[in-house]
Amino acid sequence: MQMLIKTFHKYSGKEGDKYTLSRGELKELLLGELGSYLGSGKDNEGVEKVMNDLDANNDGEVDFTEFIILMGALTVACNDFFLDVKPEDKPKE
Ligand SMILES: [Ca+2]
Ligand SMILES: [Ca+2]
Incomplete structure (x- = not known):
């Protein structure tokens, strides 16, 4: 959680409102912190889609609450990804 707050503020303070990410700031954050996850890093449409979602x-800005939702969604996506790759590692019930 502390990590997320630090990461958020590292980018949110660059322009405009210190406590929200503009479209440009969000893009920098995504490419800077999650570039490997998102792939090429040139996927502008992907960033636009994430922003719109x-x-x-x-209001054209991503506040911390909205950012947390993204992190939750990415965590779920990663879990699904790894479960797909290694279904045998699923916890046994
Ligand atoms: Ca900002
Ligand atoms: Ca917003």
Whole structure:
């Protein structure tokens, strides 16, 4: 959690409102912190889509609450990915 807050503020303070990520800041964060996850790092459409999905209240900025939702979604996506790759490692019930 502390890590997420640090990461968020590292990018959110660059321009405009210190406590929200503009479209440009979000893009820098995604490419800087999650570039390997997202792949090429040149996927502008991907970033736009993430931004549109994230900006729940459509004010053109991603606040910390909206950012946390992204991190949750990515964690789920990663879990699904690893479960797909190694289904035998699923916890036994
Ligand atoms: Ca900002
Ligand atoms: Ca917003």
